[in-house]
Amino acid sequence: MSTSPLAKNVLRSVVAITAITTIGLGASACDTGKPLAGTFDKTEDFSWKNPMDAKNDVPDWIPATAVDIKERARTAGTERILSFAGFTSDLPSSCSRLPIGAKLTPQPEDEQHKAADFRISATLESEWWPAGQEGKTSFMCGHWWVSSGEGKVYAFTPELKAIAKRITSP
DSSP states (O other), rough: OOOOOOHHHHHHHHHHHHHHHHHHHOOTTOOOOOOOTHHHHHHTEEESSSSHHHHHHHHTOOTTTTEEEEEEEESSOOOOOOOOOOOOOGSOOOSSOEEEEEOOOOOOTTOOGOOOBBBBSSOOBBBBTTTTTGGGGGGGTTTEEEEEEEEEEEEEEEOOOHHHHHHHHH
């Protein structure tokens, strides 16, 4: 039986949260402050022609008119970047437009975490993701930060600081 990418990402997020809680990455007595290469820096890439191709593996706020959907997901974390050809004018009413100059705040999916537990900048990169795109967020679609430019819609979910520290530390 094949497991969908969305189900895999949910499972990985649960595993990552459990690992952080269980071994206390942020406050471990054995903490060396060094990145755990190969543990938290692995990613998976997905692409679909349209939401129907994705078979519920993309967020439900992605419009039916979206095409050329691309996603990169951290396998042991919460961060995801996503893009598709389309326009924010096609987003559903469940997405909220942010006021100009609004402070970007992570929206945790669970009650175990607070906004302060997350980074506000991307650690994931891709040739299709413009550097700093997450800072151009103009909509919130659930916990997704959504922006647009040149006929593309971009979306980002922030990473937990405890995981990002292991990826970005010198």
